[in-house]
Amino acid sequence: MRRPPRIAVVVAALVALGVPLAALAASHERSASPSFERDVAPIMQAKCEGCHRLGGIAPFPFATRHDVSSWAPAIGVAVGSRAMPPWPPGERSPRYVGEETRRLSASERATILAWVRSGAHVDGPPLKPLPTPPVPVRAGESVVRVGMPATYHPTSRNGATDDYRCFLLDPKLTQNVFVTSARIEPGASRVVHHVILFKETPAQVAEAKRLDAASAGLGWPCFGGTGIGLEASGGGVEAALNDANWISAWAPGWGGGRLPDGNGVPLAAGSQIVMQVHYNLLNGRTPDRSQAVLTVAPTSAGLTPAQTMLLPAPVELACAKSEHGPLCNREAALQNLVSKYGANAGVAPAGLLLLCGKDAANPRPSVVTTCDRRIATPTKILVAAGHMHLLGASIRLTLNPGTPRARVLLDIPHWSFHWQNAYTLAKAVETKSGDVVRVTCHYDVGKRMHLGRAVARTPRYVLWGEGTTDEMCLGILQVTRG
């Protein structure tokens, strides 16, 4: 399925409103006519080229004079409407590390728009691709490269334009380490859209191997999650959710997630890594063999262990008023989940209602869902991320909502499954025991009609589940405790 065509919609809306491009550009007027070579090219190299380069994930490269000037009108719209460069967090979000290297400043935006308005002349030589920055290695750290064991040929059924695949990677660790940063070196950067890394204990590795063996070819299909259960620790569900198995998330052009200094994700000897890759098949089906490049510190470095806190909320989405069908019945939809994914999938919806203090015996459908978690021990929040599937409209993570100490940790006002990332807070947030973290998700069931032919549009009561037509509402926080 193609990502909702946000830019196309913006263009259509502007045209419908009779807003001429030039007027849009003029509203951001600055200097007369900037030079491409001197003023515009450096901005594009820094802020666009990570994705818009030869063989990159974006639909066209900004590599030649011709590329850049022929796309000028679209660049004017994409930059003027702030659709590009993509930056999902909204104005209510706090500041995040690296934000200024991903977003355009007002003056950069004005420069690009003034250049478009003045005719988009390209002086000087074609853009030369910037070299990939080296992996930042701190004193005492070493680099661990762990690659897919063979080449994978992205594929899809029913004409889908995305392939979500999990691969088990063995870093062959003989000692416990801390992971301090992780980035992906895509084998085929045209198709690798985003990647999430999970750490798996030996017991989970066995489950991963079963999933791998059950699926033809390298790896196994995984849309919303890895398909591997969380480690059932002695402390029950909440303990498992408070210390889950995330390492990091990566997307092209967005660098490598480095935890703030002094912190690291503990990775025990014998653990392995599941790399979940989203392939964008609109750019072809180039065979891929990607690598994860981790920096690790020995335990003697005495880093503070970063843990991952998962904040799921129940999903109970009724069919729209105009929709009808057998799966609009909750019980039938639940049975459908069980038949697709087994008995555990049938228990999750009630489990989540209970976890979040809702009435599991009388689930009430709603397009808004929330869940609160009380912080048990003083916790420092370093990184925030959100996860929903295709019907997601917005997601927000808030500390102490409804109190004078309320603070937004992450606010994504227009959710797109295709732009998932983790955001490192520019200033870590300290919490006290008794504080509350809330995840809130809004859904738009109407999105079902725009999912493209590869996703079943059969009306259904949507519950929490792994599949493309199931949903999740999941807040993810990387934290240190104590």
Ligand code: HEC
């Ligand atoms: C994080 C990756 C990324 C970055 C950074 C990025 N783009 Fe894009 N761009 C894309 C992708 C992917 C598309 C395809 C449409 C989509 O998925 O939104 C796209 C589409 C476009 C389009 C086509 C819009 C249309 O009409 O369909 C334009 C123009 C554009 N980008 C301009 C820019 C400019 C200018 C910058 C820098 C200021 C930039 N982009 C930065 C990934 C990126």
